[in-house]
Amino acid sequence: MGEGHLPYVIAEIGANHNGDMALAREMISAAKDCGCDAVKFQLWGRHTAHTESYIKKLSAQKKLGDVDLATPELGLGTVADQLEKFQCTQDQHVELKQYADGLGIDFSSTALTEEDIDFLAELDVAFLKIASQDTDHPYFIRYIAEKEMPTILSTGLSNWAEIEEAVECFRPDYMHNLCLMHVVSLYPPEDRLINLRKMDSMRQLFGVPVGYSDHSIGFSVPLAAVTLGAAAIEKHFTLDKNMPGWDHKVSADPSEMRIICSEARRIHAALGSPNPLLSxxxxxxxxxxxxxxxxxxxxxxxxxxxxxxxxxxxxxxxxxxxxxxxxxxxxxxxxxxxxxxxxxxxxx
The missing domain is CATH 3.90.1210.10 (Antifreeze-like/N-acetylneuraminic acid synthase C-terminal domain)
Incomplete structure (x- = not known):
């Protein structure tokens, strides 16, 4: 990722597999067909993501913002039921990694514990991903940096001081592995809150490749990010926006993801050199x-x-x-x- 390379497009499947491994494989295949460079899942369990008291509190609610905390279409009446159903275990990660390898598409996942980071490193994922929720967790970030693997660090929810502290975890020995991602952790954000030009500031301040993780509707904003030099584009992916589950509505379906992949590469080619010779x-x-x-x-x-x-x-x-x-x-x-x-x- 970075200067001179095509934008690296990541289909964030996350929990959109709804706990169905056949659907997960179908989504990996669709992402490959769309032209994505990588698929990404999430490695967590009920007991690694939330406290039990918080799960009980959420289970009394039907929504958290725009996110449905019950999926009656799947027989899931509470967020506790969703957490049990939507998790993707280590064994399932092994299966899905093998499937992705067979198709020739990169595979990665977001983990929340040191044990799961060790597992992903052993699994030899294409890169490690640090979620926006952990940008203020320097001990965990340093543990990941010391794996000496390509690492994507999302910066949603974070102020400049928190981003600086997170980047410091990679200095001086691991900076070459780091790609920052500009993120607005709203689902979806208003256009006026996206501030794509922040990517320029991040590049200038930290001297590493900067990409964009998108939660907007459609494909316009991620393509605008490519125009502004995004090294990577991450976009939630679904086969059908009307499927039950957490993120389908703000995800790209195959028709949109195909446009993102093809047009991102076309835009990159058109950006060319700042000092071109006459052809x-x-x-x-x-x-x-x-x-x-x-x-x-x-x-x-x-x-x-x-x-x-x-x-x-x-x-x-x-x-x-x-x-x-x-x-x-x-x-x-x-x-x-x-x-x-x-x-x-x-x-x-």
Whole structure:
């Protein structure tokens, strides 16, 4: 990831598999077909994500913001039921990693414990991911940095001081492994709150690649992030926005993800170099599109060529308009017919 590389597109499957491993495999295959570089899951269990008292409190609610805390379509009446159903175990990670490897798409996951980080490192995932909820957890971040693996650090919910402290965990030995992700941890955020230009500030301040993890609706914002130089794009992924579950509504479906992948690469190619040379094709085009100095009337051999006898027309294979001063007041070496290109050999 970073300067000179294509944007790395991550399909964040998260818990959108709804606890169904057949669906999870189908989603990995769809992400590959869309052109994604990686799929990412989440490695947590009921007892590693929340305290029991907090689970009980949430279980008394039907919603947390826009997130449904019950999924009756799946027989899940409370968030406790969801946590049991939607988790993806270590054994399931092994299965899904093998499936992704067989398709040729990178695999990763977000873990919440040191034990699970060790497991992911042993599993040889493509990168480790630090969620926005842990940006203020320097001990955990340092543990991950010391794995010496490519690491993506999300910065949602975080102020500048917290981001600086998190980045400090990678200094000085592990900075080459770090990619920061600008995130707005709202589902979805209002456009005015997204602030994609923050990526520029992050690059300048920390000197590492910066990507964008998107929770907006549609594909416009992640593609705008690519235009602003995002090294990676992470987008929640679903096969159907109408499926029951936590994140399907704010996820990209295959038609949207296909656009993100193809157009991100097209945008990257179009951004090109800040100091490009004129391409050979454009040089050839100039012969047809630019103008040359031509005569407006017959000029006899020995006549002085004055400005009133000259004009400018296509093709651009003769003397260029910006060389006019080297033609005016020269003497014609031969008769030059009206509406004829003037050449250097025609001048004394």
């Amino acid at each position: 050979p094709d454009e040089v050839k085009k100039a012969d047809h599109f630019r103008r040359s100095i031509i005569t407006t009337t017959l000029i006899r051999k020995g006549d002085t060529i004055t400005l009133d006898k000259l004009f400018f027309k296509r093709p651009g294979i003769g003397i260029k308009p910006n060389e006019l001063r080297y033609v005016v007041n020269r003497v014609a070496k031969r008769d030059i017919e009206a509406d004829e290109l003037v050449n250097w050999d025609d001048l004394v």
